[in-house]
Amino acid sequence: MLQNHKRVNSLYGSASFGYREWLTVDVTGRNDWSSTLPKGANSLFYPSLGAAFIFTDALRLQSSWLSYGKLRASWTRVGNDTDPYQLAAIYDCNPWGGRPSCASADRLPNPNLRPEQTTGEEIGADLGFFRDKLILNATVYQKSTTSQILPVSISATTGYTQKVVNSGEVRNRGIELALTTTPIERGDFRWNVVANWSKNSNRVLSLFNGVSQIIVGSFWNVNVTADVGQPYGNLTGYKWQRDAQGHIVVGDDGLPYRDASQVALGNYNPDWVGGITNSISYKRFNFSFSLDGQYGGQVYSVTKWFGQYSGVLANTVAGRELDWNNPGYIVPNAVYSNGQPDTTHVLAQDYWHNTFYAQEPGIFDATYFKLREARLAYALPPSVSRFLGFSDATFSVVGRNLILWAKQPTIDPETAFDTGNRQGVENGQLPTARSIGFTMSVRP
Amino acid sequence: MRYKILSVFAAAAAMAACADLTSINSNPNGPQDLDPPSMLASALDAVGSGVDGVDELNVRGAGLWSQYYSEIQYRDEDKYIMRSGTSGGWGFYSGALEDFQRMIAKGQAASHPNWTAVGRIMKSYTFSVMTDAMGDLPYSEALKSDTTLQPVYDTQQAIYNGLFADLTLATTELDAAAAAPPGDPVGIGFATGDLLYNGDMAEWRKLANSLRLRLAIHLTNVDSTKAAAEAAAAVTGGVFTDNADNAIVTYLAVAPNQNPIYEDVHVGGRDDYGMSKTYVDSLMHWSDPRLSVFAQLNRDTDTVAITYRGLPNGLNDGEGPKLFYISRIGALWRETPNAPMPLLTYSEVLFLEAEAAQRGWIPGSAATFYNNAIRASMEFYRIPDAAITAYLADSRVTYVPDSTGLKQIAYQKWVSLFMQGMESWTEVRRTGVPALVPGCRAVMRHIPERLPYDDNESVLNGTNMTAAVTRQGFAASNDIAKPLWFTKRTTSTTYPPPVPCP
Known part of the structure; x- marks a missing residue:
């Protein structure tokens, strides 16, 4: 110990x-x-x-x-x-x-x-x-x-x-x-x-x-960095190599090359966060609901990066709809190093395994909004409460985490992976549980 | 009253113990200072597990590319696709190398030349593996955290010069220690921590010379003059003469000191590696009695079909025979926790001497060294004498001098260096023997020439790393296609994919 x-x-x-x-x-x-x-x-x-x-x-x-x-x-x-x-x-x-x-x-x-x-x-x-x-x-x-x-x-x-x-x-x-x-x-x-x-x-x-740059945390080859002149909390790693027009550059084998050095791929800080709670009462009824979320900021999702590597996510289907190994996949909008358009079919498996080289395929927009809670409550009439032996009693139906709207599908970007410096990283996080329940609150 | 004092409050907490604040911050969880005998075991374990373990220097890299093993699942490195975070032993810098560097310094400070010499020998061993894997590296300015946070990269040539100098110096230091009067602790050294030799300094001297011989032979292509001089000096200084001299980390039967191949399977629960078809077929073709040590029978459900069977390297996941048809790594390592992990053996030394003799750099008969090398390897693996004699009598094994002989030496060395994937891959790159054909689905048509630098060097020591990458003509820090200086080659021999491809 x-x-x-x-x-x-x-x-x-x-x-x-x-x-x-x-x-x-x-x-x-x-x-x-x-x-x-x-x-x-x-x-x-x-x-x-x-x-x-x-x-x-x-x-x-x-x-x-x-x-x-x-x-x-x-x-x-x-x-x-x-x-x-x-x-x-x-x-x-x-x-x-x-x-x-x-x-x-x-x-x-x-x-x-x-x-x-x-x-x-x-x-x-x-x-x-x-x-x-x-x-x-x-x-x-x-x-x-x-x-x-x-x-x-x-x-x-x-x-x-x-x-x-x-x-x-x-x-x-x-x-x-x-x-x-x-x-x-x-x-x-x-x-x-x-x-x-x-x-x-x-x-x-x-x-x-x-x-001018320090690494304050690392996970699965992405670095959380502090860079002078920039916001704290850059998510830094390798991008694919691109030509001047922004095309991805592939080798003769049709697979993208990794850039020579690491760059900031995003930053975990949101542009803003906000929330709103509405509560509407009429006679004995009360209906309330809360929305909150963040706009902007990025998350490095190991879940998605690994899901792509291992081919379990829907976006990895291209090129293997007919057969495990055929017809393969041509990297979209890519060129060879001589500038000619890429026409090489690569196996989907090789393409996605090759993404293990780079962190760019694991960076996603972390914008999300959630319908965090909705509640409908009914306060029993005093005569009924008294009959039950209470001074008052309220019955309600409560739903929590009812709707998640995230800019990227698959994961919940509201990650709590690490409480230290390694923010902005998501790894195998279970989705927030949606719950719907009834409560009865009474006062003697 | 217009003004009022709403509250005033003052408190002092825990003032009583003020005096003793500093001592509270003294860490009770471990020693702040230690002598080298308490550090050596841990560092040797790290070298053994690193050089002969499941990572890039053996099973999931060098040994895969020597085609000893094949990846039966997650077939990336087997197709020459490297994952991020892989390197040619970068972890040694902050692990074993830092400890060896401390042993050198502590030995000098305490006038214990043995501590210094052993530190130097193991530091040289570790750096030699790393430079053979990666090329230029921080060496002269490395391991100096008090002054240099961003060390420059030395050329592979400069590193080799440094290694020869350090190994020579280490033997001198051992001499000085030996001259100390009997009973003087200066002469004793390391009994407690020395997993290799239990403090026998005469063995360490042989290891220093044997390593010097290995490194000399590595330079055969690129600087034969230097190679000849260093090889002759090493042999004169005294190299291994018996299997009892072998530098071997023998792991323990109980956790957590079990051998890394066993641990990967039986502690980690992994089953990612099998035998390569290239190696298994080769040993079967030559009726090599060591095959049953190096590989296990497959688990075919049809009992008459149970045999030794390798998986072709570089296939896609799911291609080739099903997993239970593929032989796994020999039970000596995979199923036995207390297995020997070789760092440098008598058999290898004899092969090195055979080559040096064939080239006329040392006296003696190349054929004798060669036969003894095969015999030493087989004896180490407890092959019965009759089987050894039969193997040596095979006309294909019989030594033919000159250029054929050099190929025979290289081939037999490849066979016998099993479990030392790193050294095997280095020799394959130097000699081109055997001519290994990349697997069907490999993304490159020649075997890899190097392992990547650490990914974070571009951030943490970028200027120096970029200079090294440029100087060596690499496309990037993770370029695995460009031959290194020691090979003297600038291009690699390429091979078309085997036909038929599954």
Whole structure:
């Protein structure tokens, strides 16, 4: 059983000041000393400052349309240590018979690590309109992480495959919007809408030692990389070689060539994510449904890449509809290296096995939307509830994960393959289970 | 009151133990430092499993291309389609090579010349396999993580020069150790970790010289002067003289130290490889008594049809005989966990001496070396003496001097290097013997000339790798068609597909 020990000693202080009922200021300060960082660099101080100003109260601005208005602003700094034992490596010992047998580590430790630091600024507003029938929350933020502690891949020719480094700076900027509204409320009828939408864009501003690309995670020959000047989280691998007109170049054997070097094939960050929940009540009935999803971003699907390799996906049928080996398959829109159009029949099996060379055939658009939940509820009349011995009782039919609409078929791109740096990779994930059930909730 | 203090809060957590923070971060899960005797076993295991294992250097690459084995499922490499993530032993850099490099440095720091010498010999062995597989490689600047994260690639010629120099230096270091006074720990070294020789430094000296002889003969085509000089010096220095000298990693009966061929089948649950028709038919044609060691009978349900039968290389999945008609790799390895995995044997040394003698580089009779080489191989596999004598009496086996003799040496060496696919493939590329015809469905009409560099080098050490790829005239880092420097060839002999193709 591996042991993992870490201790953080902390001093923490906070103060909150109010002026009348419409201005509050919060100040916090914290100092940590972490066992995971080297002596002399193990102290992390992180302060924060925040203020909220209810301008509708302060300036007496309430009106028939503006019922509430608050402005928020904050500045925070958060320090971060790392996992235990990153400063020195140990040998991995597995006795050979009775003999000691130990191998050196593959991760090059770093005795000079510094804490990583994230500094963030945000401003926002909470606004209520039409006697709070419409509530809007909006936040704009910027966060900058410096000296991020990362195990990065290095050339194995050094004797190690990874090195722990303090990397450069990654910046996140974004906007978050939330809207709560009741468009109709008339008699027994009420319609509520809660919607949220957010967009985050990040950029790697610098790495370490003048390096312009680092590999932060790998799986089945695709690399998750950080590239200077680009968003964090590129999915990097080999493409097919193409000519100037974009035709795939094949060899004399009719199989595509792989490019000489790896390029960014996509990025796992979505352009935006959003969701909306509608709730409609009439008398004792309530119907609600939630939709959410993401637009943009890519996923590297090992499921599909391997399914193509092994010929179990529908798109691999071409060329073997009649016979296992005949008539074969001509790579569409391809040319030989001399520029002449490709006319060579290759076996479907060879074509798809050859895709093992490259990662391009495993990259897909990760856009999806889901009907996450729909619920129809009926509150039993009080007389019935009381008869059953409850103060009230509600009966409902609930369906979850009812519809998945994804830009590519076959897989659910909402993958949870890895919780670490290796995001944007899908591997043999079971589809989200659709469930339909009944619930009865009661209050005694 | 207009102003109010809503809250003030302060806390200190766990201040008491402040003083001892640093010691908490000392990893209790293993040693931070070790002496080489505790590292050698693990590194030798890695070399044995890497060079003679199921990956690219033996079963799923080099040995497939020497047509010892064939892929009975997932027939990619057998058709010369390489999967991503394959290379000619790149994993050695961060595995065994890093450990050998540490043994060299620790031996120097602690004045234990034996540690240094053994580190050098095994580092040279490992690098020689890798350069024979891939060509130019990071060598002089490799394994220097403290200073160089992106090492340059040395030419194969420079690497060979380095290997000869290191092997020579290692024998000198062993001499210095031997001269230490009796009872001095300097003279002892490695008893605990030495899976090859249990700390017998005289055997390590023979291994250094035998490896030097092997590498000398590799250069026969490209630099015969150097080859002759190194071969003569190696033999003078003292090479293997008995099967007891063989460099062999003998695996254990119990997990996790079982031989890699057995592990693949009985632990991993795989059954992807069978015997090649080329090799089985060849041994049957020559009535070679080793066939029953190297291969197993097939499992034909018709008992009179049970025989040794190989699968033609390079067919599509599903083509050729059904899986139970195909012989698997011999029970000595596939069904026996504690099997010997040879790194360099007396039999091979005799073949090398036969060639050196035939070329006039060392004294002695080529015919005698050749006959003894065949005998040593058969004796190692416990073939009865009568069967050996009968085989040697076959007129096709009888040595004919000069150019025929060189072909006979190459052919018999190919037969006897079974399970050492890497060395066999190197010699096939050097000698052209036997003339191996690619399978029907192979996507290239000659056997592969090299294994790819690691895929991630283009990202992690791109400038240096690209320079090496350009310098050697490769189309890309995973070009497997271009002959390497040691072969002296610039083109490969191509063969039309066998007729009929299934």
